[in-house]
Amino acid sequence: MNLKAFFLVLVLGFTTSAFAQFFPANPRVTVLPLQVTAQIVNTYPRPIVCNGQVFGQLATGHVYTTYFAHQVIFPGQFRYATVNTNAFNPFIRGWANLYCQFTY
Secondary structure, rough: HHHHHHHHHHHHHHHHHHHHHOOEOOOOOOOOOOOOEEEEEEOOOOOOEEEEEEEEEEEEOOEEEEEEEEEEEEEEOOOEEEEEEOOOOOEEEEEEEEEEEEEE
């Protein structure tokens, strides 16, 4: 009986922790020849805090990236993150990885 209670406390402890509140965001990524832009919009009724990375692959194959951390986004607001290049080496594709959590 004690072993079953231990596993129950262990499972409930990890599933209700603060780490379980992180969720992957769905950014709107726009790829232009000179810029890759990721936009995150807060559609929730509570503020969120987001961390993420935006990637842009050049025509030569190199990948440029930018990172942002602890961006507070209030309900109905949005944030942009961009990666830029020059006209001699345009972007051919881009993507973003964003993770957010509620502030309280």
